Amino acid sequence: MVMPVDLASRIAASARMTSSPMSPEIDDWLRGKRRQPFESADITLEELTRSPGWRFAPDTGNLHHESGRFFTVEGLHVTAERGHPAEWWQPILVQRDIAILGIIAKEFNGVLHFLLQAKMEPGNIDMVQLSPTVQATSSNYTQVHRGRAARYVEYFTQPGRGRVLVDTLQSEQGAWFHHKRNRNIVIEVTGDVPVHHDFCWLTLGQIHRLLHRPNVVNMDTRTVVGCLPGTVSEPVGVHTMTEILSWFTGHKSRQHLSARLVPLNRLVGWRRDDERIARDDGGAFSIVGVSVRAQTREVTSWKQPLLAPHGLTLAGLVVRRMNGRLHALVRAEALPGYRDTIELGPTVRFMMTDHPTTPAEHRPEFLDHLLSAPRHSVRYDVVQSEEGGRFRHARTRYLIVEATDDFPLSAPPDFAWISVEQLHALQRHSYYLGIEARTLLLCLDSVSGPDTDFGFPVR
Amino acid sequence: MVMPVDLASRIAASARMTSSPMSPEIDDWLRGKRRQPFESADITLEELTRSPGWRFAPDTGNLHHESGRFFTVEGLHVTAERGHPAEWWQPILVQRDIAILGIIAKEFNGVLHFLLQAKMEPGNIDMVQLSPTVQATSSNYTQVHRGRAARYVEYFTQPGRGRVLVDTLQSEQGAWFHHKRNRNIVIEVTGDVPVHHDFCWLTLGQIHRLLHRPNVVNMDTRTVVGCLPGTVSEPVGVHTMTEILSWFTGHKSRQHLSARLVPLNRLVGWRRDDERIARDDGGAFSIVGVSVRAQTREVTSWKQPLLAPHGLTLAGLVVRRMNGRLHALVRAEALPGYRDTIELGPTVRFMMTDHPTTPAEHRPEFLDHLLSAPRHSVRYDVVQSEEGGRFRHARTRYLIVEATDDFPLSAPPDFAWISVEQLHALQRHSYYLGIEARTLLLCLDSVSGPDTDFGFPVR
Numbered sequence: 001m002v003m004p005v006d007l008a009s010r011i012a013a014s015a016r017m018t019s020s021p022m023s024p025e026i027d028d029w030l031r032g033k034r035r036q037p038f039e040s041a042d043i044t045l046e047e048l049t050r051s052p053g054w055r056f057a058p059d060t061g062n063l064h065h066e067s068g069r070f071f072t073v074e075g076l077h078v079t080a081e082r083g084h085p086a087e088w089w090q091p092i093l094v095q096r097d098i099a100i101l102g103i104i105a106k107e108f109n110g111v112l113h114f115l116l117q118a119k120m121e122p123g124n125i126d127m128v129q130l131s132p133t134v135q136a137t138s139s140n141y142t143q144v145h146r147g148r149a150a151r152y153v154e155y156f157t158q159p160g161r162g163r164v165l166v167d168t169l170q171s172e173q174g175a176w177f178h179h180k181r182n183r184n185i186v187i188e189v190t191g192d193v194p195v196h197h198d199f200c201w202l203t204l205g206q207i208h209r210l211l212h213r214p215n216v217v218n219m220d221t222r223t224v225v226g227c228l229p230g231t232v233s234e235p236v237g238v239h240t241m242t243e244i245l246s247w248f249t250g251h252k253s254r255q256h257l258s259a260r261l262v263p264l265n266r267l268v269g270w271r272r273d274d275e276r277i278a279r280d281d282g283g284a285f286s287i288v289g290v291s292v293r294a295q296t297r298e299v300t301s302w303k304q305p306l307l308a309p310h311g312l313t314l315a316g317l318v319v320r321r322m323n324g325r326l327h328a329l330v331r332a333e334a335l336p337g338y339r340d341t342i343e344l345g346p347t348v349r350f351m352m353t354d355h356p357t358t359p360a361e362h363r364p365e366f367l368d369h370l371l372s373a374p375r376h377s378v379r380y381d382v383v384q385s386e387e388g389g390r391f392r393h394a395r396t397r398y399l400i401v402e403a404t405d406d407f408p409l410s411a412p413p414d415f416a417w418i419s420v421e422q423l424h425a426l427q428r429h430s431y432y433l434g435i436e437a438r439t440l441l442l443c444l445d446s447v448s449g450p451d452t453d454f455g456f457p458v459r
Numbered sequence: 460m461v462m463p464v465d466l467a468s469r470i471a472a473s474a475r476m477t478s479s480p481m482s483p484e485i486d487d488w489l490r491g492k493r494r495q496p497f498e499s500a501d502i503t504l505e506e507l508t509r510s511p512g513w514r515f516a517p518d519t520g521n522l523h524h525e526s527g528r529f530f531t532v533e534g535l536h537v538t539a540e541r542g543h544p545a546e547w548w549q550p551i552l553v554q555r556d557i558a559i560l561g562i563i564a565k566e567f568n569g570v571l572h573f574l575l576q577a578k579m580e581p582g583n584i585d586m587v588q589l590s591p592t593v594q595a596t597s598s599n600y601t602q603v604h605r606g607r608a609a610r611y612v613e614y615f616t617q618p619g620r621g622r623v624l625v626d627t628l629q630s631e632q633g634a635w636f637h638h639k640r641n642r643n644i645v646i647e648v649t650g651d652v653p654v655h656h657d658f659c660w661l662t663l664g665q666i667h668r669l670l671h672r673p674n675v676v677n678m679d680t681r682t683v684v685g686c687l688p689g690t691v692s693e694p695v696g697v698h699t700m701t702e703i704l705s706w707f708t709g710h711k712s713r714q715h716l717s718a719r720l721v722p723l724n725r726l727v728g729w730r731r732d733d734e735r736i737a738r739d740d741g742g743a744f745s746i747v748g749v750s751v752r753a754q755t756r757e758v759t760s761w762k763q764p765l766l767a768p769h770g771l772t773l774a775g776l777v778v779r780r781m782n783g784r785l786h787a788l789v790r791a792e793a794l795p796g797y798r799d800t801i802e803l804g805p806t807v808r809f810m811m812t813d814h815p816t817t818p819a820e821h822r823p824e825f826l827d828h829l830l831s832a833p834r835h836s837v838r839y840d841v842v843q844s845e846e847g848g849r850f851r852h853a854r855t856r857y858l859i860v861e862a863t864d865d866f867p868l869s870a871p872p873d874f875a876w877i878s879v880e881q882l883h884a885l886q887r888h889s890y891y892l893g894i895e896a897r898t899l900l901l902c903l904d905s906v907s908g909p910d911t912d913f914g915f916p917v918r
Contacts, residue, residue, distance in 0.1 A: 015904070046733035048748035049760050061724025061731070063746070063764055071849070073736075073746055073764055075723040078795045081715035084515055089726040091736055091746050091851060092796060093766060108666075121847030122751045123765045125854065129844060143847075169889040170897065174794025175722060176744070178720065181769065181798065181889065190504055212844040222843070223894060226901035231850065235690035245887065256540035261637065264534040264751055265520025267548040272520070277532075285635070287522070287532055287550050287750035289507035292581040293498040303507050305522055305532055306582045306585060307635055308554060319714040335633025336537045337551055339640065340798065340889070343630060383587060383673040384681070386632065388580030390530070397586065427686060429888050430628040430640065430799070435682060438629065442685035445474070446667035 001126075002259035006164060014112040016295035022301070029200065034116035040090075040122040047254045069137075071095040078180065089295030094178045095137075098169065098253045100133040101220045102156040105188040106163060113201035114186075115152070115193065116221060117294070128209065132198065151196055151270040155187055166245035169253070169340075172219075183253045184224045185246075188405070200378045203402035223451070237321050247416055248432070251332035252342050260338035266359075274420065284351055285309045288392060308392040311353030314384070315346045315396050315436040316370035316448045319444065320377065320403040327417040329366070330402075330437060343434035344426070347415070350384055365412060373401040380443045396436065398443050420444065466624065470687055471664040473571040481567045481660040481713065489675065499581040504793075528596075529543045530554040535637065543723035553637045554596075557628065557712045559907045560679045561593040562645040563617040565660070567749040572660040573645075574611070575680060580680065588677035591668065592658065610655055610804045614646055621648035625686045626705035626797075628712070644705075663687075696878030697781050706875055707891070708792035711801050718795035735767075743810055744768045747851060767851035768813030771854060772841070774805045774855050775829035778903065779876070780840065785897040786876040787898060787903070788825070788862075802893035803885070806874070812854070824871060832860040839902045855895065857902050879903065 030264035045063075048054050054065055063073040076092040102117040117129035136150040155161045165186040172180045195201070202210075207225055210216045217225075234241045265272070270279055277287040288308045293301045320328040333345030348367050355363075379400040411417055418426075423441055426432040433441065506521075507513050523531035535551040541628045543623055563574040578590035595609040616622045624645040631639045654660070661669075666684055669675045676684075726733070729738055736746040747767045752760045776790040786882030807826050813823075838859040843854035870876055877885075880902055885891040892900065 017908070021467070037752070037754055040748045040876075043748040043762060044734045045731070045746070045748050045764070047737065047750075048764060053762060054764060055750075060650075060722030062722060070763070073723060075721040075726045075767075076715060076718050076795055077721045078718045080717075089728055090795075091723060091726065091729065091766075092720075094720070116518070120753045122749045122753075122763065123767075123849065123851040123853065124847030124851055125844050129847070135848075143833075161477030166887075168887060170892075170894070171890055172894050174792075174797040174802065174893065176850070178718075178796045178797065179798045180796065205829075210842060211843075211902055212907045215844045218844060219846045219898070220893070222898045222901055226904075228884070229887065241887075248776075249889075257537060259535055259537045259637075261551075261553070262536045263521060263552060264515075264532060264535040267534045267550065269548055270550065272504070276504045277504065287504070289502040289504050289513075291500045291502045291506075293496070294579045294581075297494055303502060303510055303531070304581065305507060305513060307532075308582075309549075315852055333633075334539075336535055336549075337635065337639065338630060338633040339635045339638045345634065352914060359851045361644045370689060380671075382671060384670075385584050385674045385677060387678045388583030389586065389594075390582065391635070392582040393584055394582065397810045424688070428625075428627060428688065428700075431630055432706075433629075434581075434633065435629070435631050435678070438685045439678070439681045442681055443670055445685075446670045448474070 006088050006361045007229060010112050011204060013110075015208060016205055017111050018112065018209055020108070020111065020201070020203050020204040020206065021173065022113055023203070024200050026200070026202070026206065026210070030118060030130075031351055033198065034126055036120075036128070038120050038127045038217050040127065060459060076176070079158055092178045093180070095178055095180055097137045097181045099137045100134055100153070100156050100183050100225050101188065102152075102185045102226050102251075103131050104133045104152060104155055104162070104193060106193060107188075108201065112188070113203055114207065114225070115195070116202055116207075117199050119218070120197070121218075124218070125215045130221055131218045131226050133218050135220055141232070151199075152193075154335075155189065156185060162187040164246040166224075166229055166240060166242070167249045168227055169249055170227065172223075172224055180209060182220075183221075183249060184227045185249075186224060187227065192216070194344070195443070198285070211310040235327060235419065235425045237327060237422045238417055241422060241425070244416060244418055244422060244426075248332060248342070248344070251414070252340060255341040257334040257336060257341055268394040278315055282310065287302055290392065301336055306392040306395075307390060309351075311351055311395045313349045313394075313396045314348060314352055314367075314370070314399060315369070316348040316350075316399040316401065317440045317444075318347045318403050318407065319365060319371065319402055320407065322417060322419075325421070327419045327443075328423060328440070329411060329415055330418055331415050333434060335434075338431070340431055344418075344423075344432055345434050346440055349436060365415075369407065370399055370401050375405070377402040377404060377446050382443070385437065395441075398436075399439055400440060400444060400447070466688060469571050470663060472569075473662055474667060475670055476570050476662040477664040479567070479570065479660070479662050479665065480571065481572055482662070482665060483658070483659050484601070485661070485665065485669070489587070489589075489749070492657065493585055495587075497579050498789055499586065502655075516729060528624060533637070547565050551637045552635055552639070555638055555717070556596045558596045558641045559593055559615050559644065559712075560591045560641050560683050561611075561644045561646065562591045562683050563611060563614055563621070563652060563682070564645055565649070565652060566647075567660065567837065570662055571647070572662055573665075573684070574654070576659055577656050578677070580677075584678070589675055589680055589842075590677045591683050594679055610658075611652075614648065620654045621646040623701060623705045625683075625688055625701070626706055626708045627686055629682055629686065631682075641679075641682075642708060643686045645683060645710075667825075678897045690715060694788060694878065694880040694884045695879045696784060697876055702880060703875060703877055703881060703885075707791060707801070707803070710873070711799060714793055714800040716793040716795060716800055721767065723912065749851065757917065764852040766849060766853075768810075768853045770810055772853075772855045773807060773811055773826075773829070773858060774899060775807040775808045775826070776899045776903075777806045777825060777860055777862050777866065779866065781876060781878075784880070785880045785903075786878045786900070787876055787882060788870060789882070790874050790876055792893060794893075797890070797893075799890055803882075803891055803896045804893050805899055806893060806896050824874075828866065829858055829860050830835040834861070836861040837880065838906050841902070843898065855898075856896075857899055859899060859903060859906070881899070
């Protein structure tokens with residue numbers, strides 16, 4: 001038998017198999033699971049909030065669990081400039097946690113099978129449907145839980161348990177969930193997987209057939225299986241695009257930064273006087289006022305506030321030729337104003353004014369490497385300005401340095417070597433490359449020329 | 460002279476030209492611009508808010524403009540589960556408007572040139588830097604403005620003025636801006652462009668050279684020019700991926716839906732009684748309680764709230780073979796819970812309970828086509844459930860119908876024909892395909908088989 005090698009062919013081969021000796025007789029098996037003693041009874045909200053657990057917050061009326069876990073029901077006020085209706089109010093489910101929707105895949109007799117679970121949910125039609133191997137919020141796997149940990153979750157939380165076939169954050173019902181997104185992930189393993197009696201192996205062809213019946217394949221299975229890749233040609237680097245997207249998705253899922261807007265007059269540690277809004281201890285920036293006269297602008301004089309950084313920022317990038325292609329060492333950087341918390345930043349972003357007062361052990365990784373780079377390995381080193389309509393004299397030193405031979409090849413967890421062509425491919429889409437990384441990529445292009453390849457002598 | 464045909468070669472050719480007869484002597488020209496009478500003086504916040512315009516809101520202390528335009532300075536409270544510091548407060552700039560950062564490109568003597576502007580900003584070092592052809596917020600181009608409209612903005616707001624080379628939403632400084640993103644767009648034109656004296660044509664090679672000097676090429680020019688595409692091979696359809704991404708970016712930029720969380724007890728039109736939270740007039744769903752016993756779950760009994768839809772939702776997709784490839788008619792759908800407002804939805808999403816009471820003229824486009832499709836053109840028609848851990852008996856009828864010959868080939872503005880392979884490529888990234896579109900794509904895969912091509916006889 002010829003083994004199809006590339007993933008797209010292997011997925012197509014699994015889709016052609018509509019039965020498998022590895023699978024139970026699915027109708028009987030599912031009927032058995034559905035006969036188990038489940039019970040889901042409607043109760044009033046009064047009864048719900050009288051028992052331990054769910055509460056209406058006295059001030060807001062928001063419905064939340066005492067433990068702070070699960071989800072909350074909050075209110076949403078929507079306005080639409082155009083369209084009908086122009087304004088409405090509705091309850092909405094809020095769940096900031098990113099859940100893992102994970103499926104384990106494994107080859108049997110050369111065909112990919114997927115491990116699904118007969119899982120009960122209280123809102124399900126027929127109570128039990130086929131769900132992914134794992135559906136788990138971070139409270140299921142990172143925190144103390146009153147029950148058992150979710151089975152098989154270690155395949156998705158521990159590194160190196162298998163090969164990632166797909167790994168992406170996807171949204172869910174935007175009419176019912178606020179900003180909800182889950183991690184859709186499929187991992188292929190080669191070792192033995194003990195199969196608990198609520199689980200079964202199915203080919204993609206079997207899953208496709210079950211999709212022709214109502215209410216068997218649950219929503220979470222559908223979204224994960226639906227993310228399995230087709231044939232898309234790829235830019236090349238030391239890591240595949242799937243590996244890079246998975247690394248990025250992993251960082252987003254583990255992101256630990258949480259930011260909410262609060263009134264400006266309730267900022268702890270900040271003071272507003274007649275002159276400016278500033279931290280008592282100096283800090284990284286202030287809010288100041290400016291008065292402008294300019295004959296050439298649409299409005300010839302105005303006053304406005306500006307954000308005034310207190311010094312020069314370093315945006316430094318380490319680059320290196322690997323497998324014949326130029327790669328950059330970028331960092332998964334969490335910043336509070338990002339729409340989805342994490343974007344790719346330079347190797348180092350650092351306020352240089354903090355340098356004298358920051359002890360060596362608290363300086364960012366690779367800072368010293370960048371600042372002490374020998375002149376012959378510096379490819380670009382120019383101070384550029386950030387947007388002058390919002391910031392007052394915001395200056396960034398963009399520094400690109402070729403790694404010296406002693407620079408470590410393996411990147412720490414927050415970092416990845418990504419080739420220039422891969423960075424260009426990511427840049428077509430929103431929210432991958434942050435503003436400094438985009439500028440550095442352009443600066444890297446700007447040092448290329450007929451006799452050099454990104455400023456490096458052609459070899 | 461041989462004209463390089465593909466965009467990547469044309470961009471490379473422009474990068475090789477470090478001078479051009481179309482450009483002014485740039486140093487002299489810029490020096491002249493910088494000598495113009497600009498003035499930017501620091502003033503106190505007290506002085507800023509004493510003059511007409513900027514105000515501190517009495518209740519929140521947020522700094523905002525009386526007109527509601529420009530941007531606001533608000534407070535941000537950040538907590539970090541891990542890392543240092545674990546918590547901080549800071550002012551942050553909030554600007555929900557999506558600005559256009561647009562550059563006009565045009566070939567002279569077979570070489571691409573880009574139209575940049577010598578623009579003054581009060582926070583700029585040296586006051587004047589080279590900015591994109593247009594930097595304009597929607598208040599600059601959609602609303603009455605006290606000054607002149609931004610020059611050249613019509614190239615980006617009126618359809619058909621040129622060919623889109625790049626068009627993508629990108630974030631800006633996540634440490635200083637809250638959820639800020641701007642539309643980075645380059646349009647190539649062929650007709651005459653009158654050049655105002657503050658503007659000049661530069662090749663990419665000239666821009667690259669200017670990047671070696673500090674504070675000349677401004678942040679906005681850098682991010683737009685940096686988005687120019689490299690060579691990335693593409694999945695194929697009746698529209699190119701660049702056209703599709705531009706259509707999608709355009710809808711995001713024009714999005715008119717604005718949603719903010721409010722306390723659940725301040726929802727207008729909703730009532731909470733002992734039993735449920737529901738609208739007085741029925742509405743699309745309620746919030747209810749449920750009491751559960753299940754021996755097989757981690758926790759064997761619990762109570763929880765669920766969102767209970769009041770009926771069946773239709774998610775219908777019209778598909779059609781075009782240029783030998785199967786395409787789906789998807790819709791740019793705005794929903795209040797989406798992280799970035801718009802994702803791709805099915806051709807029609809509709810609450811079927813609304814059907815009897817909705818007059819024909821208010822029914823969604825293509826609904827009747829889907830519901831009245833002849834049996835031989837129905838490719839998939841199955842009711843599936845949505846997530847039973849959050850929703851109570853939420854059912855969706857997934858319906859895939861092949862377009863009959865009289866179905867219009869041209870799509871209305873909210874819709875686009877996208878090929879199945881293009882949809883698969885988009886699905887690798889977050890927030891392109893909504894949950895219903897992802898399910899429909901999987902259902903479409905599920906009706907493919909050895910003798911059929913997505914359920915259609917192989918031709």
